[in-house]
Amino acid sequence: MISYEVQEFGAPLVRAEHPTPTPQGDEVLVRVLAAGVCHSDLHIWHGSYDLGNGKSLNMVDRGLKLPVTLGHEIAGEVVAMGPEAGNVKVGQKYVVFPWLGCGECKVCKRGEENLCLAGRAIGVYRPGGYSDHVLVPHARYLVDIGDLTPEHAAPYACSGLTTYSALRKFAPRVFKEEKLVLIGAGGLGLMAILIAKALDGAGVIVIEPDASKREAALKAGAQAAFDPKAPDCADQVRSAAGAPSGWCLIAWDRARRWSRASVCSPRVAIWCRSVSSADTSTCRRRRRRCAPSPIREPTSAISASWKS
Numbered sequence: 430m431i432s433y434e435v436q437e438f439g440a441p442l443v444r445a446e447h448p449t450p451t452p453q454g455d456e457v458l459v460r461v462l463a464a465g466v467c468h469s470d471l472h473i474w475h476g477s478y479d480l481g482n483g484k485s486l487n488m489v490d491r492g493l494k495l496p497v498t499l500g501h502e503i504a505g506e507v508v509a510m511g512p513e514a515g516n517v518k519v520g521q522k523y524v525v526f527p528w529l530g531c532g533e534c535k536v537c538k539r540g541e542e543n544l545c546l547a548g549r550a551i552g553v554y555r556p557g558g559y560s561d562h563v564l565v566p567h568a569r570y571l572v573d574i575g576d577l578t579p580e581h582a583a584p585y586a587c588s589g590l591t592t593y594s595a596l597r598k599f600a601p602r603v604f605k606e607e608k609l610v611l612i613g614a615g616g617l618g619l620m621a622i623l624i625a626k627a628l629d630g631a632g633v634i635v636i637e638p639d640a641s642k643r644e645a646a647l648k649a650g651a652q653a654a655f656d657p658k659a660p661d662c663a664d665q666v667r668s669a670a671g672a673p674s675g676w677c678l679i680a681w682d683r684a685r686r687w688s689r690a691s692v693c694s695p696r697v698a699i700w701c702r703s704v705s706s707a708d709t710s711t712c713r714r715r716r717r718r719c720a721p722s723p724i725r726e727p728t729s730a731i732s733a734s735w736k737s
């Protein structure tokens with residue numbers, strides 16, 4: 430099979446040919462039809478994550494070994510399976526759940542493999558989707574995509590799960606009754622708008638400094654999109670979201686930058702793309718600090734954040 434590997438951090442991917450694996454036991458061989466490029470792929474390719482405050486997370490310290498075939502948003506069709514693979518069909522199209530754990534620890538055994546400390550995620554610690562085939566260790570990691578195209582289905586494995594998880598942090602009734610204020614309308618933000626709509630949320634208000642992204646957000650179904658640099662941004666958001674009951678989702682890579690923007694709302698959920706406990710605790714600290722905030726004027730803080 431042909432794969433495009435990271436053989437050296439930061440260097441161009443290298444085309445490599447290896448024998449196509451023959452699935453054994455529970456394994457399933459999937460022919461890749463679509464593979465998304467996630468921002469995490471860029472961090473892994475670079476070899477480290479910038480955690481802010483001069484700290485970084487080195488992928489080698491996290492157990493990554495080169496060469497590696499990246500790509501954890503994969504959709505494809507089953508072409509072969511081991512004798513114990515069970516309920517999958519050759520020719521059927523699936524999206525691959527990539528967040529594999531060790532399968533042995535208590536975290537994995539209670540069904541939270543994505544939280545396993547000995548994770549072996551596809552496209553990070555195991556060969557991923559930047560290849561023509563990927564070997565999946567068990568059929569339970571395959572989700573039938575029905576009549577979705579592989580290109581549409583693939584991003585649900587990371588971008589989709591990430592945003593769904595963040596949105597489900599809110600109690601269902603709150604989510605259905607209160608507007609969501611979404612900060613940032615990049616790839617994850619747009620996915621969040623689509624999923625919020627599919628979950629019958631009360632509506633999404635977007636804060637985003639880039640005009641083209643605001644336009645994309647409106648096209649995706651946001652009810653309003655505001656520029657944080659506008660002097661009356663806070664008033665616009667409050668008016669659209671119905672403060673003080675409007676609430677705020679602080680999102681994506683800008684969580685640190687935007688922590689002060691939570692003053693828009695009494696209800697705050699912070700989701701951060703962190704993979705380290707250090708970064709997560711930073712967010713938790715901020716959540717404690719932000720959550721009880723009364724409504725104050727956030728405009729200057731927001732503007733300052735974007736300039737920094």
Ligand SMILES: [Zn+2]
Nearest residue numbers: 467469587588
């Ligand atoms: Zn990802």
Ligand SMILES: [Zn+2]
Nearest residue numbers: 531534537545
């Ligand atoms: Zn485990």
